[in-house]
Amino acid sequence: xxxxxxxxRSARTDPANDAGELLQRVALGDEAxxxxxxxxxxGSVFGMVRRIVRDPAQSxxxxxxxxxxxxxxAAKFSPERGSATTWAMTLAHRRAVDRVRSAQAAxxxxxxxxRRDASRPFDEVSEQVTARLEQEQVRRxxxxxxxxxxxxxxxxxxxxxxxREVGELLSTPLGTIKTRLRDxxxxxxxxxxxx
Amino acid sequence: xxxxxxxxxxxxxxxxxxxxxxxxxxxxxxAECESCAQEVQELQETAARxxxxxxEVPPPDLKDRVLAQIREVRQLSPDTTVVPLRRRSLAQRxxxxxxAVFFVAAAGLGVVVVRQDNQLxxxxxxxxxxxxxxxxxxAELLTLDxxxxxxxxxxxxxxxxxxxxxxxxxxxxxxxxxxxxxxxTLADGRPSSRGLLEPAGGNLTYEVGDLGDADVVAxxxxxxxxxxxxxxxxxxxxxxxxx
Numbered sequence: 472x473x474x475x476x477x478x479x480r481s482a483r484t485d486p487a488n489d490a491g492e493l494l495q496r497v498a499l500g501d502e503a504x505x506x507x508x509x510x511x512x513x514g515s516v517f518g519m520v521r522r523i524v525r526d527p528a529q530s531x532x533x534x535x536x537x538x539x540x541x542x543x544x545a546a547k548f549s550p551e552r553g554s555a556t557t558w559a560m561t562l563a564h565r566r567a568v569d570r571v572r573s574a575q576a577a578x579x580x581x582x583x584x585x586r587r588d589a590s591r592p593f594d595e596v597s598e599q600v601t602a603r604l605e606q607e608q609v610r611r612x613x614x615x616x617x618x619x620x621x622x623x624x625x626x627x628x629x630x631x632x633x634x635r636e637v638g639e640l641l642s643t644p645l646g647t648i649k650t651r652l653r654d655x656x657x658x659x660x661x662x663x664x665x666x
Numbered sequence: 667x668x669x670x671x672x673x674x675x676x677x678x679x680x681x682x683x684x685x686x687x688x689x690x691x692x693x694x695x696x697a698e699c700e701s702c703a704q705e706v707q708e709l710q711e712t713a714a715r716x717x718x719x720x721x722e723v724p725p726p727d728l729k730d731r732v733l734a735q736i737r738e739v740r741q742l743s744p745d746t747t748v749v750p751l752r753r754r755s756l757a758q759r760x761x762x763x764x765x766a767v768f769f770v771a772a773a774g775l776g777v778v779v780v781r782q783d784n785q786l787x788x789x790x791x792x793x794x795x796x797x798x799x800x801x802x803x804x805a806e807l808l809t810l811d812x813x814x815x816x817x818x819x820x821x822x823x824x825x826x827x828x829x830x831x832x833x834x835x836x837x838x839x840x841x842x843x844x845x846x847x848x849x850x851t852l853a854d855g856r857p858s859s860r861g862l863l864e865p866a867g868g869n870l871t872y873e874v875g876d877l878g879d880a881d882v883v884a885x886x887x888x889x890x891x892x893x894x895x896x897x898x899x900x901x902x903x904x905x906x907x908x909x
Contacts, residue, residue, distance in 0.1 A: 509732060517722050518720035538736075543740070543890065544742050547742060553711060557711045562843045562844070563717070609715055624716075627683040634675075634678040665711045665712045
């Protein structure tokens with residue numbers, strides 16, 4: 472029981488309220504509050520970004536950018552538009568996804584990246600992720616989704632895929648994927664009691 | 667896109683799985699559809715739980731690096747304007763109406779949604795500014811498209827005689843969090859920064875003078891606050907007409 476357990480626990484309890492208060496202090500330039508906010512969010516930000524970006528050095532870079540951005544733009548957070556944790560995770564997810572997509576575009580979009588990626592079995596991604604999910608509740612709720620819903624949601628969220636790419640990877644029409652993503656998230660939302 | 671179709675994108679959007687023009691379109695739709703915005707918020711909240719569930723122990727030295735870095739980073743204040751727009755106040759007041767007036771009066775292009783009457787005066791003032799450029803005998807109208815990955819499109823009215831150009835967009839997506847659009851002109855390959863572009867609700871009007879011998883106009887997506895030199899391939903660009 473050390474750092475790891477403590478950090479995981481702090482990420483596991485819903486830190487929404489704490490994070491909101493801290494973020495408001497951070498917006499006033501409170502560095503101590505930022506250090507606390509860092510501790511509260513870093514495990515989740517790091518884990519999520521690493522799953523998407525994969526390359527360890529680049530993941531760290533993105534995580535560092537995200538945390539600095541939280542500091543920089545804390546004043547832009549408005550509580551009426553959602554919780555501070557969601558705000559931070561949304562920012563982090565968008566950053567991670569931008570990184571993999573621009574890297575793809577720059578390096579090898581023309582170089583059959585689609586084919587290479589398609590050859591990586593999608594269930595490798597989702598099983599790994601599912602197996603490693605730290606949060607029992609999320610795992611349980613994910614298991615209430617249909618296979619296609621779950622695979623689609625996980626490929627999009629942890630795989631950083633666009634829904635069009637998800638459609639290709641799962642050989643499923645786009646209309647169906649859109650619906651699965653939405654229905655899957657709605658089912659997850661209801662199961663997790665998010666509202 | 668029909669409305670049930672676009673509504674079905676709430677899930678994909680909450681997962682950042684909508685890209686390019688489609689994302690811009692959807693964000694525009696979100697601004698007008700309260701129930702969609704509400705649903706997106708809930709689904710983003712749900713997606714964030716997937717991040718919480720994925721927690722891992724970060725490298726121990728990362729925190730020190732981040733804490734050291736924030737001491738060098740100036741924070742935004744809630745009303746910070748980091749945009750050195752020469753005509754910012756006017757630009758801020760610009761509405762899609764201005765674009766409509768301009769396009770219809772001057773170029774016969776496109777139909778744009780009309781919003782509020784009280785914005786008409788500002789729009790008319792803006793339209794005058796626009797017409798002025800287009801009155802120049804050498805005026806040309808260019809289109810910057812999003813082929814470089816930007817979401818949205820932009821028209822540029824250029825006059826060499828007046829030595830200026832005017833940028834207009836009615837559907838430019840907000841730059842990603844922590845990024846800004848930066849405008850450049852290039853003369854013989856050498857870039858000059860022309861400031862940051864901040865679309866408001868997709869709308870943007872921005873005038874640039876002193877074109878000199880600039881032959882290309884380009885927009886890149888830079889880290890917030892902008893860069894000294896472009897650090898990425900342009901998201902949008904066009905060649906300017908020669909004298």
